[in-house]
Amino acid sequence: MTAETIENTEPQDVVEETPEDVEETTEPTTEDAETFPREYVQKLRDESAKYRTRAQQTDALAHRLHEALTAATGRLADPTDLPFDEAHLDDPDALSAAVDALLVSKPHLASRTPRGDVGQGASGGPEGFSLAGALRAGAR
Template sequence: MTDTDVTTEVTAEADPTAEEQGSALDTEASDAERLAADGTEAEAEDTDQAHAEADQDGDTFPRAYVEKLRSQNARYRERAKAADAYGRRLHAELVRATGRLADPSDLEFDEDHLDDPDALAAAIDDLLGRKPHLASRRPLGDIGQGARGNGTE
């Protein structure tokens, strides 16, 4: 005997109408089981038809609306590509403006460098610390050639 059987017997002893209600519920459950067994094939066909209709009538939109959304998204993608290209050009010019690197493309692009000059300077310092040969070269001092203003003509 399970706990539910015990509960049913206790309830039936206390209230004789509960037994009648319990048997009525059992009858309804068995009727539902028989209908489910008989209608399994019919339900499967109904379900297939419902899925087919849902595929046709589901969340579909008019063709013009979809084309409008696609063209709008294409414009946004083009703008994003252009913004990325402008950001890369700006980064190269900011690096060139420091004058510390011979080739500004030696420093990898990073969006943080566009907003924070200290981050840009730190990145250049780090790069030059690892690869000093990338520094810009400038001749310094008197190289000993060329016309001199001290001599006689």
């Protein structure tokens, strides 16, 4: 192109076309927004607060049950050493396996309650008195 042709060119008019199917969007005003009565909203909030409280109580009871089930095994000195797991509440085998695994990794947590005959206290002696038995016991 030469300099003359560049000067003789006229700018073309740019026509902006908007699609006809585009709708104008407006922000909803407070009059258009869906609102609920204050009493209804308060009722819903109170109801959900009641359910939250009930859920917290259920969680606390589940933790107490877990601790009681762990204590019932008698294998741990402190039943709170076993971390809470909901699976232990439903499956006694899972609870036993968890206690076993804990005792393998931390044997110092085992219960130290003596069991069986440890050589102290009352022993199962004869039921009636026998003079011969008393003489034998004193002869030792």
